[in-house]
Amino acid sequence: MTPTATNDEKYCCYRDSVLKGDFVNHELSENLDSTNAFEGPEKLLEIWFAPSGSCLPISWPKRGLRDIPLSGIEHMLSEVNCEIISRVSSQMMDAYLLSESSLFVFAHKLILKTCGRTTTLFSLEPLLKLVRKYCRYEHDLSEIYRVFYSRRTFMFPEKQHDIHKNWPNEIIFLNKYFNQKTSDSYIVGNLSLDHWHFYMNGNDRSLPMLKNGAQENEMPDETLEIMMTGLDPERTDLFEKVNYGAGKDNNEKCEDTGHSFGRQMMQNTGFENIMNLAEGQITKHDSFAFTPCGFSSNTILEDKYYYTIHITPEKGWSYASFETNYPKDDKATTLTKVIGSLQPKTFFFTFVQESGESSDVSINRRSFDSLKSLDLQGYRKDDCIVYDLRFGYQMLYCHFVKSKFN
Incomplete structure (x- = not known):
């Protein structure tokens, strides 16, 4: 996949690149200023549409989520308030370095990790639209295989967008997209010190799957x-x-x-x-x-x-x-x-x-x-x-x- 954003000229081949999919957003890289950075702890969202890249939903293209064009990825990230600095790829995944942390895209799953005042959960709606358009996904997110969301205690919670100011707000928002009856939510650790928030959901009522080439030797997640x-x-x-x-x-x-x-x-x-x-x-x-x-x-x-x-x-x-x-x-x-x-x-x-x-x-x-x-x-x-x-x-x-x- 080559860059398909509105202004392709801002992208350039990556140093020592061996794949056409590797690139750098030069315009952003040269002008990005983190002087006002304040919140290091990230929000981590991981969504699985299938158990593995070799076993995708039967209607999906062979490359799965990796068929979503760069312009679509950029639109999704704009809702989160971050941008792409660069990307490197392999035969099985794309790794995006962002202005606020990282994004990893596989055929069957997506991992979005963002810091600062980003609105990570606002990626859900544009992601659903992209998967329906480019992967021929015909369901809502309550039918997906797995979802995980986690974060550390914020250093400056008052500076977060309302959706991320507290854990109950985040759970309410997540359960708009995923089945509330099957959701699990945890707050782990000493509440007077640093602690960790963790949400998981999903189901084993998997959609009809099609073997995508040779079966991978999958290690447990x-x-x-x-x-x-x-x-x-x-x-x-x-x-x-x-x-x-x-x-x-x-x-x-x-x-x-x-x-x-x-x-x-x-x-x-x-x-x-x-x-x-x-x-x-x-x-x-x-x-x-x-x-x-x-x-x-x-x-x-x-x-x-x-x-x-x-x-x-x-x-x-x-x-x-x-x-x-x-x-x-x-x-x-x-x-x-x-x-x-x-x-x-x-x-x-x-x-x-x-x-x-x-x-x-x-x-x-x-x-x-x-x-x-x-x-x-x-x-x-x-x-x-x-x-x-x-x-x-x-x-x-x-x-x-x-x-x-x-």
Whole structure:
């Protein structure tokens, strides 16, 4: 898919691109200013229309949601109050870096993560229209396979749009689109401190599905999120543009300073090697440095997995998040690396995991147990909470505080 927005000239090929679908919005990248950024914590919406990309609704095109044109994606994001900075793609997914976090589009599901004063839930109505138009979806959203929505406690809830100012408002809005009778809503953690909100819904009355080519070797679904506050000042300096050189390589006419600095930040922090991958596995990074400070990155792993990092380094409300759906690494090792890179005063992580079958069960169990028993040097664990959820999911929440910080 090539850019089809109103002004195609604002897009340019991505550095080292091997797919025509990779591009940079140069106009936005050069002029984006995050001086007034205030709210790092994101809202995370994940919608599944089918169990996998190899088993789509029978009426759908082979590429599923990826057949929605760029102009449609842009319209949906305009309702959320964010824009596309750049996109990298693989054979199985598109990863959009946004002015406020990230969007991942697969054939069968969409993951939208946005920070600041964005109105994430306002994406539902335009998304439904797009799926009906381009994927020949004939139902409403109450018939979808799965939906998950979550967020951390906001730092400045009074600055949010009314729909996101409190959890009850968000639940009421979600249940306008999804079946209220099957919705599950949780508030997890110490309510006097940082805590986490989580909503899930869906059904197993799946629509008629058509096998889409060879059946994928599907791993059970899982998502690890790490949400950090009070970042170490020496580490946040790495995300200040003023601490870098000229930035733009004159030989790279298609690269702007935001992406050039972003690549340097990715390398200087070690984020480009944060995951333990088998030798020869393909990794594709897209990273961006904001003006005057801040950092976002998307990384595609093995065509169908991702990890994403977002950092708001402003002193007084510094925040960072890490998220991945990669199922093959040692979760405790990855988490330890992330925390070591940013050294936050406080953080919590959530791990939501679907039960597997046959040999996958033992792999899943090891990941869950290693995170649950994690003892991180220099940190005190204040909370460790486990939920058994519907559809065979489990959720783990653990909250940590730096030992020398009270």
